[in-house]
Structure formats: structure tokens, C-alpha cells
Amino acid sequence: MKVLIVEDDQFHASYLEDALVEAVPEVTQIFHAMNGEEGEKEARTAQIEAIVMDLQMEKRNGIEAARTIWAERPQTRILFWSNYADEAYLRGIASTVPEDSAYGYLLKTASRDRLKLALRAVLLEEQIVVDREVRRLQKRASSPRNALDDSEYEVLLDLAIGLQDKLIAERRGMSLRTVQNRLLSLYDKLGVEGDADTTLPLNKRVRALNRALVTRTINIESLESAQRDFERWLARRH
Amino acid sequence: MKVLIVEDDQFHASYLEDALVEAVPEVTQIFHAMNGEEGEKEARTAQIEAIVMDLQMEKRNGIEAARTIWAERPQTRILFWSNYADEAYLRGIASTVPEDSAYGYLLKTASRDRLKLALRAVLLEEQIVVDREVRRLQKRASSPRNALDDSEYEVLLDLAIGLQDKLIAERRGMSLRTVQNRLLSLYDKLGVEGDADTTLPLNKRVRALNRALVTRTINIESLESAQRDFERWLARRH
DNA sequence: AGATCATTTGCGGGTTCCCGCAAGAGGACT
DNA sequence: AGTCCTCTTGCGGGAACCCGCAAATGATCT
Numbered sequence: 281m282k283v284l285i286v287e288d289d290q291f292h293a294s295y296l297e298d299a300l301v302e303a304v305p306e307v308t309q310i311f312h313a314m315n316g317e318e319g320e321k322e323a324r325t326a327q328i329e330a331i332v333m334d335l336q337m338e339k340r341n342g343i344e345a346a347r348t349i350w351a352e353r354p355q356t357r358i359l360f361w362s363n364y365a366d367e368a369y370l371r372g373i374a375s376t377v378p379e380d381s382a383y384g385y386l387l388k389t390a391s392r393d394r395l396k397l398a399l400r401a402v403l404l405e406e407q408i409v410v411d412r413e414v415r416r417l418q419k420r421a422s423s424p425r426n427a428l429d430d431s432e433y434e435v436l437l438d439l440a441i442g443l444q445d446k447l448i449a450e451r452r453g454m455s456l457r458t459v460q461n462r463l464l465s466l467y468d469k470l471g472v473e474g475d476a477d478t479t480l481p482l483n484k485r486v487r488a489l490n491r492a493l494v495t496r497t498i499n500i501e502s503l504e505s506a507q508r509d510f511e512r513w514l515a516r517r518h
Numbered sequence: 519m520k521v522l523i524v525e526d527d528q529f530h531a532s533y534l535e536d537a538l539v540e541a542v543p544e545v546t547q548i549f550h551a552m553n554g555e556e557g558e559k560e561a562r563t564a565q566i567e568a569i570v571m572d573l574q575m576e577k578r579n580g581i582e583a584a585r586t587i588w589a590e591r592p593q594t595r596i597l598f599w600s601n602y603a604d605e606a607y608l609r610g611i612a613s614t615v616p617e618d619s620a621y622g623y624l625l626k627t628a629s630r631d632r633l634k635l636a637l638r639a640v641l642l643e644e645q646i647v648v649d650r651e652v653r654r655l656q657k658r659a660s661s662p663r664n665a666l667d668d669s670e671y672e673v674l675l676d677l678a679i680g681l682q683d684k685l686i687a688e689r690r691g692m693s694l695r696t697v698q699n700r701l702l703s704l705y706d707k708l709g710v711e712g713d714a715d716t717t718l719p720l721n722k723r724v725r726a727l728n729r730a731l732v733t734r735t736i737n738i739e740s741l742e743s744a745q746r747d748f749e750r751w752l753a754r755r756h
Numbered sequence: 757a758g759a760t761c762a763t764t765t766g767c768g769g770g771t772t773c774c775c776g777c778a779a780g781a782g783g784a785c786t
Numbered sequence: 787a788g789t790c791c792t793c794t795t796g797c798g799g800g801a802a803c804c805c806g807c808a809a810a811t812g813a814t815c816t
Contacts, residue, residue, distance in 0.1 A: 289626075291529045388527075442710075442725030444772070447718065457795050460774070467774095472680075480685065480752075483802080484774075486723050487680030493731075493738050494745075500731050500738070507732075514718075682802070695765050698804070705804095721772080722804075757816105764811070773802070781794075786787105 282326060283403065284311040286319035286333040286345065287361075292388065296332060296361065296395075303396035304404060316340030323349050328356070330403040335362040335369050341501055343372035350378050359384040359402045361395075365414045368502040371433065384409035428469060428497065435462040437506040440489050440498060451513060463488075470495070520564060521641065522549040524557035524571040524583065525599070530626065534570060534599065534633075541634035542642060554578030561587050566594070568641040573600040573607050579739055581610035588616050597622040597640045599633075603652045606740040609671065622647035666707060666735065673700040675744040678727050678736060689751060701726075708733070 283300060287293040297310060311326055313319040315337040323331065331349070335342040346358055358381075362369065365387060377383055384402035386395060390411060401407040410418070428436065431452070438448040449459045463484075467473070470491040472484050492498045521538060525531040535548060549564055551557040553575040561569065569587070573580040584596055596619075600607065603625060615621055622640035624633060628649060639645040648656070666674065669690070676686040687697045701722075705711070708729040710722050730736045 291533050295529050439721075439724060440728060442720040442722070442728050444719050444721050446772090455795050457797095458793085461794075463773090464775075481682050481802090482680040483677075483682050483723060484680070485721060486677060486727055489724055489727055490678060490680050490741055494741060503728055503732055684802090693765050695767095696763085699764075701803090702805075719772090760813100760815085762811105762813080764809105766809085767807090769805095771802100771804080774800090776799100777797090779794105779796085781792100783792085784790090786789085 281306045281330060281403075282309045282311065282328055283307050284313065284319065284322055284326070284328040284331045284333075286313045286316065286322075286331065286337070286342065288314050288334060288337045292334070299392055299395050300332070300399055303399045306404065316342060316345030319345045320348050323356070324352065329353065331356060331358045332361055332399070332403075333358060335360055336364070336501065341505075343369065343376060344505070346373070346383075347376045350376065350381060354378040354381055357382040357403050357406055359386060359398060359409075361386050361388060363388050364496070364499070365411075365417050366496040366499045367417060368496070368498045370414065370418060372502075382406035382408060385414050386411045387413050389413075428466070432462055432466055432469070435459060436466055436488070436492060436498065437502065438510070439463065439466070439485060440492065440503055441507050441510055443510070451510075470497070519544045519568060519641075520547045520549065520566055521545050522551065522557065522560055522564070522566040522569045522571075524551045524554065524560075524569065524575070524580065526552050526572060526575045530572070537630055537633050538570070538637055541637045544642065552576075554580060554583030557583045558586050561594070562590065567591065569594060569596045570599055570637070570641070571596060573598055574602070574739065579743075581607065581614060582743070584611070584621075585614045588614065588619060592616040592619050595620040595641050595644055597624060597636060597647075599624050599626060601626050602734070602737070603649075603655045604734040604737050605655060606734070606736045608652065608656060610740075620644035620646060623652050624649045625651050627651075666704070670700050670704055670707070673697060674704055674726070674730060674736065675740065676748070677701065677704070677723060678730065678741055679745050679748055681748070689748075708735070 281304070283304070285293055285296055285300070287296060293312065300310065301307060311322050311328065313322045317340045319331070319333060322328065333342045333345065342360055342362070349356055349358070360373065360383065362385070373383070373385065382402055384398050386398045386409065398409045401409050434452060435448060438451065443451070445456055445459050449456045452459070466488055467484050470488050472482065472487045472491060473479055519542070523531055523534055523538070525534060531550065538548065539545060549560050549566065551560045555578045557569070557571060560566065571580045571583065580598055580600070587594055587596070598611065598621065600623070611621070611623065620640055622636050624636045624647065628636070636647045639647050672690060673686060676689065681689070683694055683697050687694045690697070704726055705722050708726050710720065710725045710729060711717055
């Protein structure tokens with residue numbers, strides 16, 4: 281079996297390779313890539329069907345790479361191996377994984393044994409494996425209290441790249457007032473009002489972005505990709 | 519010589535330990551800590567005088583730890599070994615390093631040889647070593663074009679945690695209009711206006727925070743520590 | 757002191773934002 | 787159909803923000 285490792289940190293890459301050959305002796309060949317772009321190419325030319333990939337990389341992150349790889353060969357098994365359990369990544373993955381593809385999401389803090397187990401389960405058995413920590417976050421994100429639904433999340437991203445209400449309304453096809461309603465519920469769910477103490481006057485817009493970042497609802501990468509999305513939309517609009 | 523390694527990633531820690539014993543055979547004992555808080559304690563109880571430390575850590579980051587360590591024993595040599603070359607970190611270090619302490623700032627992407635060289639230079643020879651990449655950023659930050667002076671940087675942090683103009687004015691002891699002048703120059707230097715293309719209407723405040731994050735002028739950690747600073751100030755004000 | 761240049765500050769007005777209120781609009785259930 | 791509920795939308799007003807203009811203040815140099 282051919283396996284592709286996409287990881288920009290050399291230490292982590294070699295650790296991963298060690299664990300891989302231990303856990304999955306069926307492996308015959310191991311390919312390496314330093315970022316998502318290389319990873320896509322490698323996967324295409326070498327006809328790879330099993331991948332272990334970091335999420336956070338320079339040129340093109342793991343989620344974007346996964347999207348194109350799955351678009352070409354949906355049966356590819358991908359184990360994401362990441363430092364963070366940000367909600368932004370979770371949403372990214374949830375929105376790209378095809379119906380019946382095998383994938384896994386493991387944190388780098390996981391023990392070697394858990395890693396080896398996940399490697400076998402995903403790459404070989406085509407199961408779905410999600411790390412405990414990550415699962416916990418998924419839960420919290422889908423609990424009614426602080427859950428952002430998709431339309432709120434969209435507006436959050438638009439806010440985060442600095443759009444004003446009117447533009448958001450146009451882009452998302454809602455009325456101005458509806459956008460503002462979304463913002464109100466965002467302010468509420470993100471805890472923009474100083475939770476307990478004296479409510480001193482804040483700039484809610486900026487505060488919302490601040491809270492979203494600090495609570496790891498979004499991360500800087502999602503700012504960058506939201507910006508790209510927006511520019512694409514802008515070019516398309518007449 | 520006793521050396522303390524403060525690093526929360528196990529792979530990196532062991533790689534570092536290897537390089538350390540190779541580069542500095544004078545080392546007799548190596549201590550480990552997983553975060554800044556532990557690092558401070560360890561340094562105190564073991565009377566450590568040479569430290570290699572990551573910057574980004576859970577409990578207490580490297581800069582804060584360095585501050586207290588240097589406050590206790592300014593002659594301590596510290597080599598910062600970090601993933602990022604964020605301006606936020608640079609400012610942090612520049613503002614904490616005592617007059618004649620030896621320190622270094624190296625990126626984790628540096629080669630093993632550069633790491634070994636820096637280890638000897640800083641821990642043993644008490645020189646000051648700053649990575650090429652980092653130096654480049656330092657340069658750019660102090661070039662007239664995009665340089666934020668300290669007072670602009672302060673206002674940026676206040677903006678970033680969501681304060682409104684009036685509060686910033688009070689906190690920093692300037693008039694309302696002066697705060698707004700600072701904001702204007704921030705908008706300018708951060709490139710809030712869509713650099714070249716059609717200037718479409720943006721929320722400048724949010725956009726400024728966005729740009730500051732994307733250009734690595736500040737990072738999420740600095741948001742968190744700015745928030746703590748603000749709360750301390752808030753408690754003190756009558 | 758006097759001249760020059762940068763920074764600070766107040767004023768005023770045009771926008772954008774925040775949000776209460778109340779009138780639609782679209783289900784879902786009886 | 788009728789009732790109940792939730793979500794959307796328009797209106798309107800007060801607050802915050804952006805920023806041009808010009809006077810006041812300060813620092814530096816001759």
C-alpha cells in the first residue's frame with residue numbers, strides 16, 4: 281500500500297513515518313509532501329489512496345487539499361493530524377467530506393498508541409475516527425447554547441473580513457435588518473457583553489471578532505480563506 | 519552547566535535535547551518544563567542560568583515567563599526557539615529583555631547546525647543571536663513605511679479588545695480626537711483601504727484588526743494578554 | 757525671541773451601527 | 787380555517803464612528 285504524508289514540520293513527519301511503519305506493515309511505499317499543493321499533485325500522480333495530513337500548512341491548508349483530492353478520488357482515506365481542535369477546522373472538514381469517505385481527525389497530543397490505532401482504522405479499515413478532544417468540541421458546538429448555525433457562521437466570516445451590513449446583505453441575499461438580527465444573535469452567543477461584570481461600552485463588532493478568535497470559533501486561516509472566497513464572489517457579481 | 523528546556527511539544531523537546539548535548543558538552547544536567555509557569559518554578563528552585571524556551575505555550579507563554587525569570591536573575595541566558603516570527607512576539611521580547619542580558623531568538627525552521635551554533639553562542643558565550651528571518655521582520659517593522667510606533671500599537675491593542683474611542687482616550691490619557699488620529703494612521707499603515715482595487719465600503723475598525731492579524735502584527739495570544747492588562751487597569755482605576 | 761514644522765484638540769456633519777417596535781410571512785398543529 | 791410560533795422586514799432614533807478644517811500647543815533651530 282502506498283501512503284502519502286503531508287506535513288511541513290520535519291520532526292513531526294519523521295515521527296509519523298515511524299509510527300506508520302510500525303502500525304501498518306502493509307505499507308510498501310511512503311511519499312512526502314510539505315504542503316497542501318504538493319500533496320494534491322503527489323496524490324494525483326502517484327494514485328495515492330491513503331493519506332495522513334496536517335491541517336495547518338503554509339501554501340494550502342489540509343482542508344482545501346482534501347477537497348480537491350476527494351473531488352478526484354472520493355474513496356481516498358485521509359487521516360487529519362493536527363495541533364488544534366479549532367471549530368473552524370471542524371466546520372471545514374464537516375463541509376467537505378463526501379458521503380462515504382473514510383477519514384479521521386486526531387490531535388498531535390494523542391499518544392503514540394492512539395495514533396497507531398487511528399492509522400490502522402482509517403487507512404486500512406476505512407473507518408471513521410474522531411479524537412476524544414475533538415469530539416468534545418463538536419458536541420459543544422452543536423449544543424443549543426453557543427451553537428452558531430450555518431447562516432450565522434457565514435455572517436460572522438463576513439463581519440470578520442470587515443464587510444459592512446449592507447454588503448453582507450447583498451452577498452447573502454438577505455435584508456439589511458436580517459443581517460443585523462444575525463449580528464445580534466452572534467453578539468449574544470459569542471458573549472460580547474462582558475459576561476458578569478459591569479457592562480462597559482464596547483465596540484460590539486470588533487468584540488465579536490475578538491471573542492470568535494479567542495474561543496477558537498474561527499482562526500486566522502479562516503480569515504484568509506474567507507477573504508479569498510469573498511474576492512471570488514466579488515469578481516463574479518455583475 | 520545546568521540547562522532548562524521549556525517546551526510543550528514532546529518531539530521538539532527531544533530533538534532539542536539531542537542538539538543540546540551535541541553542541542554543548544559542558545552540559546551536566548537538563549531540566550524540563552512543559553509551560554511557562556513550570557519553567558519559572560524550575561528555574562527558581564534549580565538556580566538555572568541557561569534556558570531554551572518555546573514562545574507559544576498553554577499556561578503562560580515564553581515572554582511572560584522570561585519577564586519574571588529575568589526579574590529574579592537578570593544574568594540568565596535565554597534562547598527563544600519559536601515557530602513564528604510574529605511582530606507581537608518581537609515587541610514582547612524587546613520590551614522585556616534587561617540591559618545586558620544574553621538572549622537569542624531562533625526559528626524552529628532553522629537548520630540543526632544553526633541551532634547548535636546559537637545554543638553555544640547564547641548559553642555559553644552570552645552573546646545575542648537573532649535569526650535571519652526574525653531580523654528581516656524587525657527591519658521591516660522599524661522601517662518608516664509600516665512602522666507602528668508604541669502609542670499606535672497601544673491603541674491597536676485597545677481597539678482589538680473592543681474598546682470604544684472614549685474609553686481608549688481615558689485609559690491612555692489622550693483626547694478623543696487624538697485617539698481617532700491614531701486610528702487614522704493605523705488604518706493607513708495596516709492597509710485597511712483595499713490596496714489597489716475598487717474601494718468598496720468596509721468597516722474600518724474590524725478591518726484593522728483583521729489586517730493586523732493577517733500580517734502577524736498581533737496574534738491571538740496578544741489579544742488575550744491585552745485583555746488581562748486591560749482588566750488590571752480597570753480594577754485599579756477609581 | 758522668532759520662525760518653522762509636527763502634534764493635539766475641538767467642532768461639526770455625514771455615515772454606519774445598534775436595536776426596540778410592530779407589521780408581515782411562512783410553517784405546523786388542531 | 788384558525789391559532790400559535792418563529793423568522794423576516796421596514797421604520798426610526800440615539801449613539802458611535804470617520805474625518806475635514808482650523809485653531810492651539812509644543813518642540814526645534816537659528
